[in-house]
Amino acid sequence: MTDALYVGIDLGTTNSAAAVFDGDRVESVRNSQGTALTPSLVRVDGSGRVTIGHRARRFLALDPTSVRGEFKRLMGTREQLDFPAAGLHRRPEELAAELLRSLRHDIETQIGVAPRCAVISVPALFELPQVAATREAATLAGFEVVELIQEPVASALASGWRADDSSGHWMVYDLGGGTFDVSLLETQGGFLNVVAHGGDNFLGGRDLDWAIVDWVLARMEAEHGVTLSREEPGDAPAIRRLKSAVEDVKIELSAAADASLLLPGFLPSGHLELTVTRADLERLCAPLIDRTVEICQRLLAEHRLRPADIERLVLVGGPTAMPLLRERVAARLGVPLQRELDPMTAVAHGAALYAASAGLDARPRAANDARGPAAKLWLRHPAVSADLKPHVVGKVTGAAQQGKGVPETIRLRRKDGRWESAWTDLNHEAGFIIGVELEPRRPNVFEVLARDPDGAPVPVQPDQLTIVQGMSLSDPPLSRRIGVALASDKVQVYFDRGEPLPARRTFRHHTVETVAAGSDDCLLKIPIVQGEFERAHLCRLVGTLEIRGRELKGTVPAGAPVELTLELDRGGNLSARALLPDIDQVFEEIAHLLVPEASHASLTASFSATERRLQAMRTRAFRGRLGEVIEQLDALVDTYKAVERDIAAAAGGDADAGLKARRTLLELDAQLERLEGQVEWPELKEEARWKLAWSSHWLEKYGNDHENRLFEEAAAGADRAEREQDAVELERQISMAYDLGFNAFLRDPEAWPALFENAAAEADRAHDLPRAHALVDEGRAAVRAGDRRKLERVVRKLWTLLPAEARQRQRAFQSGLR
Template identity: 30%
Template sequence: MTRTKIDYGIDLGTTNSAISRIENGEATIKKTDTLKDTIPSCVYINKKKAIQVGDSAYNALGREKLFAMQSWSREGDNSFIEFKRTMGTDKKYITSNLGKEFNSEELSAEVLKTLKSFIKDENVNAVVITVPAAFGNNQKEATREAAKLAGFNHIELLQEPVAAAMAYGLDSKKKDGFWLVFDFGGGTFDAAILKVEDGIMNVVDTEGDNYLGGKNLDLAIVDEIILPYIKENYEINSILADDNKKQILRDAMKLFAETAKIEMSFKDEANILSDLGVIKGEDDNGEEFELDITVTQSDMERALGPIFQKAIDICKKLLERKNLKGSSLDSLILVGGPTFSPVVRKMLEQQICKPDTSVDPMTVVSKGAALYASTVEISDQIKEQTRDKSKIQIEIGHEASTVELEEFVTLKILTDKTEGTIPEKVLAEITRSDKAWSSGKVEINEIGEVIETQLIEGKTNSFEIILFDDKGNVLESEPKEFTVIQGSKIGSATLAYNFGIEIKKRESGKIVFETLKNLEKNKSIPAVGTRNGLRTQKQIRPGMESDFIKIPIYEGEHEAEGTRAIHNNHVTDIIISGAELPALLPQNSDVDLTVNVDRSEQITVTVYFPYLDFSYEANVERTISTISTSWLSNEIRKAKGSIEELKDEGVSTDKVQKAETEIADLEKKFENNKNDVDSKQEVLTNLRKTLKTIDELSETTEWPKLEEELKDEFYRLEKANKDFGNEDSTQVVNQLKNQLEEVLKTQDIKIGKHLFSEISSLFVQLTLVYQLINFIRQHNQNFGSYHWKDSNRARQLLNEGLQQIGENPTTKDLHPIVIDLINLLPNDEKPSGDDSVLVG
């Protein structure tokens, strides 16, 4: 069957995955090989080197985790799960049976291949894959890479909460108001607020945590219920004292915890039981482990409550940000297996509002992805590959989803795509799948004809097209069907982050994150962001790879503007060297930046240089996130130091105490799992959030320092003006003095920083020639201590500079000489400051 739309949707989950497609106008889950709706997102390489995915792999995972306790060694793992949480990182999964390493994308590709194999009646080469709203660009690009490895040629990404809302909205009688999607998956959590008007859904805001999900719930059951039981009944001090053994024990017990969690979603009480000999390994006294624990709902509330509370707090923060309350919501939609838990449903009802349980949390994302896929045109490349040109080719034009009860459909014959004979007169008849409506026979041609179709309210309407000649004979044609969703419509997905760049601020000299205009969080996509008026700090010589400018691109969360760039999620660096430029780009040249984010959140960057009338274009490719253990340890140490500085300066608010507690908890988590990529990513993500709070608190102590710096800088300027100034500079100094007096009264930090920059700038202008003279003299006197790239050229420049100094030089005379000298120095000997970053 020739398809014009993608039609296939995949929920690629941390613990479970599913595939759906549109059949007869309905989003239908395709059953797995074991006739289930989902498969475990688990991969196993058996002893025959064959790759297994799904239930058999998950069973093997259980055996391996329990067997690891026998030798207390994790070497020889061949089963893997939860690799979605390490997408886009350098994490390697080593299999002893195959003798090779897998990355997260390769393992995810195996899951995607298996899902694709459940489709027996056609080849699937186009798909919509859902991703968490909180996924960063690196993780999205890693998902795209996994899909390519699985053989998909056309890949669209869709945020999971949007997919869930689309599936919910089609069946729901609620067509207006605010909806909150509470998406608690196996490894990630997303919350999204949608505003719905007459069935048209628009995403208002999103928030999430890529390291909060069912995995955290399982480990909480291990730590709060299972391990206390084992401590009480067995001697395990030596195991707990060894980080490796402790982790092996927790991994093995996590399997029992997950089973208990699922059972307790539907029962008031459950037993965690193990037969003698099932759990391999012994305690310190040589006794084999055995579990016999009765778990109640109160036990689950105690263990799971704090984890679920983190997700609920994210929702509260999101609602508060939009000036909404739980009572303002018309629907609270549950997504993800963990939301079956009575614990979270009770907490949500108490703290936000009663959840709507009308949709299946396990399949709603996959079905929503298929519905969305039915609105997305297959790429022209795939269309051409699948055309049967012996049949009459037609083009169908229509809105894929609508809130109206009729839809205008255009039909036209594609003569250039048809190799068979086309009769002089061709008639088309469109029939709705329920046979209750038909267009009758309408003549069509290569120009096109418009036909008004009637839709069933609140349904995915499926239509069949049949072509006839003037004698009533049926003509072979394709495509033969299309669908129109009536009653709900996704306005568009939105950016989950502020998309921006790292720049050096002119006023303060600080390196900060700046959001690009039109790429702010919650902007509808596709979107185009711009930043004009950037400046280079140095000249870029053509053909010189050592000369370059750098545009670091970041994703920032809510209120990221003006924060230190390193506290945000680094996407990539756009590097443009002299090798890419057609001519010399002088220092202080203008740079205009344009960033395009398409519907599937693929990013293209265009950099325009007005001086050269030249544009450089680059696609943002997948990058690997690598976190050095020693670097992260040092960042935690510096954060602790910042807390102590705040306390020393007398700042002792609740926020300081909260930040101190957060840092202590992160340090503990890091120490327990310092070599685990997933844990390091989680620690870094949460550390950045706390560091932003510390920066905000630091600003409260900033004025006394700034006041002193302003006075000192102005006194320095007055002295320089007395020594080197003129009437014009004296007039400017007097103006600055008046501004200084006003700032000292108002204590406005922002204006004070800007004024400091103006004072410093004037000081530099007055004294620059003397700074340049000092630079030349210093480097001449210490010539032999520098590692010049070309010592002969350096000597020639210094001699030229010394000659100019003897002739009463101006800044214009000496500045080019100093710039050339700096370019002859290795990077670590250049004057401090990254001069490759643009100034804004």
């Protein structure tokens, strides 16, 4: 046990939990009801009084309109949740803040101090607006410093932080109330690596509940002639009550073969009473469980792993307590389950462990500094380390007394008395680096000793430090790629998936068209997108930096440079900074950081467009006799019908269903794009072969050994992608090979003159005609003079003036950059 305390919180869709780690043991925090789980429910009564958790749950049957849950799924949207009795509206972040405030109070009751900082878990596939909303909720709840951790990473830490130094792959299957995450992890010598994530932000235990609710509604209609509809706003309170009862039945069926669903006074004729068997539950839940298994299998296939390569499968989240789910997932995946972990509290435990890794001591500052006069040290070291011999770095920042009590040498001594460092002289900056030795899998406390030039002891503060030896994760990795949409509909990747946070990256772009100073109509849009697709329109727009003409000090011509810096802090908070060097002006405000709205009109329009696209694809596939594509199109029909149902539920007031429909429509769009790739497969193959031959020719002539080796790897990758008929991968490998070939081609003496002639032929389409023509003249002079270096500069400038295709630009969120 150490002095520090670390707090982790699992902010769940259905239930939330908190845990505290003291450097030795992790303990769940009990709420006022004495349980480790707090239902994620908030009640606001007629007088505006707020109640949380179990107390709020009691009012679900009596006063359903004053109780709200599942707000986590709406985080980062514009949605407001109504409390009609109080006449109030609350944003999802505000309700999450109420819940966090209550958990913070429970923690205070258990450890005696209100925690100053904490680590809060979020689903791995949460997007930036949802991450920002979670941070806002934590700040509203009174936390000063908050870091976020992805739920599966937290589960993995909880599951393995004291495991032996085994190396291998794990899979964490995390089915929460509203989200499903699956993560592939790898341990190597005590270091935890997140290899990849998959999942669905809109698939969770809640969907299992809805499947049962729909079945009960159908039975009610058949047996009692009573119709209730999720599409009807007036039926919402009754349906909420039914859903709560269904949740209880589902839990009961974990232990029993059948359970009764009893709702007094629910029907006009009296009570609703139904018997639900485990077989009913299995039949209703199987399709959803199978969907999660398919996501796991896809993730394994993407990383060329077989189930036999996975050492253990960790199941996390409330719904995974269902025996039926555990059996089905283990059987269909064929991976052994790790059973000793509590699926309900693992995430909170992992978050608390991560708080230690991040050095986030939850105690108030004053308590940390309450020591007598002493020389002040600034110490840095890992709080949790997989390394058995980490370094402690320090610097003396202030002496106790002028001239006296100035440390000259430092020693670290482990408190068990079995190890101590040599006396180490401070360097010219009054700093030191000392390697320490740790006892494995336990907290190691070290005393910090100091001596002055005469060898007399000097009191220092802090006078001890603790390093816990165990599995560590130094930086939280980014779960989705973040980049900027370009006018060509391509994405300039700034941060790749797995990038450790915090991170900052700068790229130089060029404007596509002129932005006139002082004009209200002129706008330079810089769309920031999140997602794994190469084409911008398939990724999610998560923020836009907008630069208006009226804000500019001078006109920015087409082709002007824009130095854009994106920065993500440890919690995934995004900031952007655009520098326009020509006018020396900086813009920093991101205009839009919300999950895009899912209005009924926009959903219906998107749905119709997808329907038309689906039909057009089917016609093309029939004409081309592409049986496999037709089969895959047929497989999309279920998804398509689910979107139709969600749009109807959204019309009935279920905002979450609307968001889910929007997401599924985007995914359908991406799948159609992939299928289009298959329809165009023969042309793509032909193009790939041509590009490989072309690149090989130039690399043979001008490439060096490294380039040729990389080319061979790309060619082998393309070959594999062709065998596997993976259009996206083939495009990626060919693009890499082509880049290498193009670089080699540029070394040919005739390359730049040829590129110049091509660009000059397009010059009449340039945004800035006078400048383009001047460059053409300059280029001609360079050709005559044989000045290839100058010619290269001219061609590169000309390229920046040529227009992007209007349609591509529109699809790329009207990006003004190339």
